Amino acid sequence: MDKDSRLKLAIQKSGRLTDHSLDLLGRCGLKLSRGKDQLMAFGENLPLDVLFVRDDDIPDLVQEDVSDLGLVGLNVLEERRLEMAARGATARFEVLRPLDFGHCRLSLAVPEGMAWKDLSSIAGLRIATTYPALLASFLKQNGITAEIVTLSGAVEIAPRLGRADMICDLVSSGSTLQANHLREVHTILKSQVVLIRTPVKLPEFKESWISRLLLRIDGVEQVKESKYIMLHAPRSALPRIRELLPGSESPTIIPLEGSPDKVAVHAVCRENVFWETLESLKAAGASALLVLPVEKMLN
Ligand code: ATP
Ligand code: ZN
Secondary structure: OOOOOOOOEEEEOOOOOHHHHHHHHHHOOEEOOOOOOOEEEOEEOEEEEEEEEOHHHHHHHHHOOOOEEEEEEHHHHHHHHHHHHHHOOOOOOOEEEOOOOEEEEEEEEEEEEOOOOOOHHHHHHHHEEOOOHHHHHHHHHHHOOOEEEEOOHHHOOOOOOOOEEEEEEOEEEEEEEHHHHHHEEEEEEOOOOOEOOOOOOHHHHEEEHHHHHHHHHHHHHOOOOOOOEEEEHHHHHHHHHHHHHOOOOOEEEEEEEEEEEEEEEEEEEEEOOOOOHHHHHHHOEEEEEEEEEEEOOOO
């Protein structure tokens, strides 16, 4: 297949980001030819193929335009950026969009029994992490001297093994910390998945497909919480009802045949519509309330 005619997008092969990444692409209308067991899946209906790789490889693959696009956690991206900076190189991948999944934070945590006052408590301690560049940059920014113990995994057991005094690791719910009797004390970086692209200027055809993909991604992200709401109301109740509709722009007002002082109101609400809102709308005079999920939206 002609290299200029198909986009490549790298995603995590197997891990926390895989299902969400595939789900996002599916919502953007992409149908893939085969499962995630192969290195690459062919986009059957769009000129877009998916590469399945380790998440840590995604920044380099995109920077070097082996892949045009990538979905990767900001934590991995920033670690790579700092690593390159430390070697005097400049990272050139470009962040196109933050996405609403893979939320986590890189945090410092200490063993439950350990005394903790503030950041000055770190001085002189050994901190285990798989993110040495982010940790080093944080320590430097805060003028703290401590020893970084770089591990490739299982950071949370390092204090118990006596390899470190505390850790710097990714946290989402905090249950792993709790299970290992660790207490989160400070967040270094808030992270989520981002869509990145190569710095290389691509042929017009590929550039135009990146723009189309971005519009679809924006549409998918927008409708996530959106609801379409329909109701009947006396015309006099409209001002109050418009106030109550959560995150909606101008609603459509339709006269009701045979009831001159009643109208139907249709609106897209950019936030979830809760029972409490429906109850308030009813109290304001609305009837025949209907809330529908929004599947696609294009602005
Ligand atoms: P790979 O084999 O691809 O290198 P991995 O072990 O590095 O996999 P995962 O544990 O699947 O990666 O995590 C992938 C990404 O998920 C992380 O880089 C981070 O952006 C995000 N993430 C979200 N919550 C968490 C969490 N609680 N712990 C670790 N990563 C998390
Ligand atoms: Zn990884």
